[in-house]
Amino acid sequence: MKKWAVAATAALLLLSGCSEKEKANGPEPKDPVKEVEEVIQGEVETELPYHYPLTGIGSEKKTEGRAVAVMVNNHPKARPQSGLHKADIVYEILAEGDVTRFLAVFQSERPENIGPIRSARDYYIDVAKGLNALFIAHGYSAEAQELLERGFIDNLNGMVYDGTLFKRSSDRQAPHNSYITYENVLKGAKEKKYSMDQSPHEFTFLSEDESKSVTGDEAKSVMVSYSASGVFDSIYEYDESVGKYKRFSDGDQTIDNETKEPILLDNLFIIETTHQVIDNVGHKEIDLEAGGSGYLLQLGKVIQVEWKNDNGLIVPIKNSEVVPFVPGKTWVNVIPTNPGLQSSVSFNVK
Template sequence: MKKWAVAVAAILLLFTGCSNSKETVKKPVNNEKSDTNQANKPDDVVKADPYFYPLTGIATDTKPDQRAVAVMVNNHPKARPQSGLNKADIVYEILAEGNITRFLAVFQSEKPTNIGPVRSARVYYINLAKGLNALYIAHGYSPEAKKLLDSNYVDNLNGMVYDGTLFKRSSARKPPHNSYITYDNILKGAELKGYTMKGSPPAFTFYSVEESKSLTGQEAKSVSITYSKDGTFNSKFQYDETLGKYKRFSAGEQTVDLETGDPILVDNVFIIEAVHKTIDAYGLRDIDLESGGKAYLLQKGKVNEVEWANKNGRIIPVKNGEEIPLVQGKTWVNVVPTNPGLHSSISFNVQ
């Protein structure tokens, strides 16, 4: 009996030791920030402790250290529908000349197979790409933009140099609305010119998923943005309650991807007012994207009147000097002239 009792006691002691060891071995908590992007993690991403894409706030299990690519995309009616816009993390829509808008589509979390039609560079688009440390892609340039590109102010690939090699012409459309570039050719061009494709862009600030469910503001189910009297370049964003995202329209027609037919869906619509100056007879513009000013921010079917600021080359929403978080997902930034002004260019519908 004594031997049996000793054996039982030994077994119990063994199990107790194993149990205690399991309780005391815990995953270490690492409070250090591995890079500045992690400082802007949404709360729910912090709790899950993965990485997140700096331009969308969406969690990922692997460190997103790839460089952003910023492509000039044509918005002429003959260039619609475009290719690749549905994969862009951020799209900037700005007047290029006259009443014609053009897009700067920024890719980092997703890589579209084909992008275009690609169009020519303008100085203010180049500056936006610079602020995101992006490889800048264009086909052509204004005189001032050419000076910047020739000075290597920003890493870039231009169709004026690589037409027919990195950039391909579509037989389905006529010039200048038929220049395209694949993501594979962007990588080939970067290697050819010795550009690194490592180094993620600086991160924006984002709400957690739970926080985005309780956003406040005025009801605004759609917003229309006037760029031209005939409506050719006017934009509209319509909130889809089921999807929880905004659908985009050009001149009343929904914006979709040429190859797949997938709709462009965005989570943040950020409309800013900036000083525009016409600098030549052709209608080229100089646009002040440095000084800040009035803005509207649409998220989850609601709109808030805010301000915009330029933070180290990035256009961000602010209120009382504090940066306003974005909803996790894709963002579309529309820039309108101070004349006629934000309130005259924008109309909302609460239905």
């Protein structure tokens, strides 16, 4: 017992000595350099220094560079298309009759092959001009031809470069078989001495944390109708497993022809505006300046918005303020005011 008592007393004296030392000298200091390094490391992981102007996606490298806007065919014989899965933004607008075409805009990614490419309309050119994009098409309406020939926008056209910069696919028939590689886009820009340095104006985006609190009515599925036949209708279904919308056209999922990758969207922006038929072919005059009503779908939810043309960018507005996009890819569907949103857009919340 005496031995245990002596050992216990010694242990207490040792602890007491350590405590007195801490009182005199304070606790052992942490390495301040390591603390600063930990803070800096945390910031790098949560916020990247650069962001792509058309997607809001962060990048460790600079995101400069000119956008390229390509007229892509949407005829059933042109499906599935090539390169759409890498577009930052796609504008779907009526060309003539109930036939839609796409203006696919690339800046953050470069697909190897793009097409099939079809002819231009003046309102597609206006959208591309607002993005300061190099405009790519194969053919033109009379109104579009006048704009292109007077140098309204830097452009490459298959009417000039068919068989050189533009190549014909052997597995499809004209006019559904004209393609251009991104390599040839850059080659043509160099030949024409077009600058490819200037970035487009930036859209407004939510931060990742803000995106988590997106509000609105449930909108797991939406159909945008362009025709009674349904051939040019598009359906968007929200996939909760990836947090994005999948696109379907005439019953088939929209995928890339080469890679078979699906089109996945983060923002679906549906707007209505006036359309006026101007000739017996069915060519249209479409107002993309005046503004109007629209829907914005993000993360399985929808809100009613207005739209306006803000120095060339078509943006959603609510309570006189720009509504930010969720970072990622965007699809813009433009429909006529007659019949309008209520008749052309239908939601399924299930």
